[in-house]
Amino acid sequence: MTDTQKPVTDITTDYDIFAPDFVKNPYPGYTEIRESQCPIAHTERYEGSWLPTRYDDVVAIAQEYETFTSRQILVMPPAAGRTEGPYAAVGAPPITSDPPDHHWHRRLILPVFAPQAVAQYEPGTRDLCNALIDEFIDKGVADAASDYAQHIPVRVISKMLGVPLTMEDEFTDWVRGALENITDAERRIKSFRSIVEYFIGEVQSRAANPREDDFITQLMNTEVEGKKVPIEYVLGVCNLMLVAGIDTTWSAIGSCLWHMAQHPEHRKQLRENPDLWPTAVEELLRVYAPVTMARIVDHDIEFQGCPMKAGDRVLMAFPAANRDPRQFENPDEVILDRQNNRHVAFGSGIHRCAGSNLARLELRVALQTWLERIPEFELIDPTSVTWAGGQVHGPRKCMVKF
Amino acid sequence: MNMKVLLDYDSCHGHQMCAIAAPDVFGSDEIGNAKVLITGEIPVELHTKVRRAESNCPERAITIIE
Numbered sequence: 001m002t003d004t005q006k007p008v009t010d011i012t013t014d015y016d017i018f019a020p021d022f023v024k025n026p027y028p029g030y031t032e033i034r035e036s037q038c039p040i041a042h043t044e045r046y047e048g049s050w051l052p053t054r055y056d057d058v059v060a061i062a063q064e065y066e067t068f069t070s071r072q073i074l075v076m077p078p079a080a081g082r083t084e085g086p087y088a089a090v091g092a093p094p095i096t097s098d099p100p101d102h103h104w105h106r107r108l109i110l111p112v113f114a115p116q117a118v119a120q121y122e123p124g125t126r127d128l129c130n131a132l133i134d135e136f137i138d139k140g141v142a143d144a145a146s147d148y149a150q151h152i153p154v155r156v157i158s159k160m161l162g163v164p165l166t167m168e169d170e171f172t173d174w175v176r177g178a179l180e181n182i183t184d185a186e187r188r189i190k191s192f193r194s195i196v197e198y199f200i201g202e203v204q205s206r207a208a209n210p211r212e213d214d215f216i217t218q219l220m221n222t223e224v225e226g227k228k229v230p231i232e233y234v235l236g237v238c239n240l241m242l243v244a245g246i247d248t249t250w251s252a253i254g255s256c257l258w259h260m261a262q263h264p265e266h267r268k269q270l271r272e273n274p275d276l277w278p279t280a281v282e283e284l285l286r287v288y289a290p291v292t293m294a295r296i297v298d299h300d301i302e303f304q305g306c307p308m309k310a311g312d313r314v315l316m317a318f319p320a321a322n323r324d325p326r327q328f329e330n331p332d333e334v335i336l337d338r339q340n341n342r343h344v345a346f347g348s349g350i351h352r353c354a355g356s357n358l359a360r361l362e363l364r365v366a367l368q369t370w371l372e373r374i375p376e377f378e379l380i381d382p383t384s385v386t387w388a389g390g391q392v393h394g395p396r397k398c399m400v401k402f
Numbered sequence: 403m404n405m406k407v408l409l410d411y412d413s414c415h416g417h418q419m420c421a422i423a424a425p426d427v428f429g430s431d432e433i434g435n436a437k438v439l440i441t442g443e444i445p446v447e448l449h450t451k452v453r454r455a456e457s458n459c460p461e462r463a464i465t466i467i468e
């Protein structure tokens with residue numbers, strides 16, 4: 001039997017983030033671990049990992065970047081062949097970088113993601129959302145995930161990168177291969193190669209015919225200490241923009257629409273009090289945090305009584321931390337005007353999501369536009385909703401009627 | 403009641419939760435980290451929002467001095 005087929009006996013010693021029940025709804029499992037004697041669970045599956053679930057532990061690990069490194073950030077080792085061949089040096093900076101390089105890997109991309117810089121994408125995102133809704137509004141039914149949420153981040157990122165929107169289906173497929181269906185090693189490595197090959201083409205075409213100042217051009221022209229940045233950095237950042245910016249945001253939009261479909265009182269609250277939007281978005285991100293990220297332990301240590309060895313993998317369960325009752329009152333409840341909300345949906349410390357201002361903008365605009373045009377809607381059949389899980393959690397099919 | 407805010411820029415990692423809670427007091431610099439917009443006394447009508455900014459910063463980079 002493969003790791004995913006064995007039934008889980010004790011979740012604290014044998015958790016499986018790819019088990020079908022966990023993929024569908026990870027929260028009961030996270031709660032069971034967090035409130036047990038071992039709030040840092042362990043599993044031998046997928047070559048082993050630790051799973052901290054309490055807010056304080058997750059944050060401590062995210063902050064201790066010297067002990068918990070970002071050499072690898074997936075829950076399982078790289079696919080065979082990933083460390084060979086001409087692209088082996090291409091990572092996904094800054095997410096896969098450690099200090100000291102992490103500093104410039106991150107610093108160079110931060111200005112394009114500052115709030116004032118991403119604001120320019122708001123009108124285009126609104127138009128895009130409206131155009132998607134135009135396609136189905138007369139039908140009275142739609143798949144909120146695959147007719148709507150899925151198309152928004154990929155198009156925003158394509159525009160930002162300056163690549164054609166016609167690549168949408170390929171990008172979506174590659175990103176799912178790289179991040180969602182990672183138990184399929186062959187698909188994972190193929191997805192990675194496709195991404196790198198595609199961007200090598202984009203870089204070459206810009207080198208031959210310089211473009212207006214799009215993001216890839218800007219990256220290619222960036223200098224650090226008087227030298228152009230290496231091509232591996234340019235390709236790595238492009239890889240990262242796809243892998244970090246698409247599946248994550250699409251999952252968040254999908255989960256929020258799934259929530260709204262079942263909570264007319266929250267739709268009403270937002271309609272009557274639009275000032276609530278910014279805090280409502282943070283609260284929805286807290287409750288439906290889609291992303292979980294791994295670290296590699298640098299040297300043997302005992303962490304909260306757990307004997308961690310150099311090379312061990314630790315999976316930071318941000319979604320579990322965000323529902324820790326030690327940090328949040330009534331943690332499983334959505335309170336749109338929650339006052340204290342130090343949520344870590346975007347992580348914590350030096351790797352905290354660089355794209356968070358763009359993600360928030362997309363999430364807010366996608367939800368606002370939907371609720372303006374389709375104020376009343378409901379799930380057709382709650383049991384027919386399908387989910388992606390593992391390190392990114394969100395609905396993939398979510399039929400609603402209106 | 404007097405109130406001032408202090409930002410520990412080294413611990414700030416640009417969550418921007420402070421600017422969401424108290425946009426009159428916190429903004430963003432060119433890399434998206436926090437910028438304190440009112441360095442002197444915070445007007446009384448903004449105190450509640452400033453407390454909210456403090457209690458929403460995941461990095462605990464904001465200190466309120468009263």
Ligand code: HEM
Pocket residue numbers: 062070073093094095096106157240241244245246248249252289290291292293294318345346347348350351352353354355356358359360
């Ligand atoms: C709701 C949507 C999103 C969520 C929940 C999310 C979550 C995260 C998390 C948890 C991390 C930390 C990873 C770690 O500690 O290893 C991260 C890093 C990152 N994210 Fe996001 N992300 C989202 C959307 C985006 C978007 C739209 C972009 C940009 C296009 C983006 C770009 C990045 C980058 C560049 C990093 C790496 C930062 C660093 O290592 O210094 N993310 N994200």
Ligand code: SF4
Pocket residue numbers: 409413414415416417418419420421428434435436458459460461462463464
């Ligand atoms: S919330 Fe905290 S970490 Fe985030 S920008 Fe404000 S001060 Fe910085």
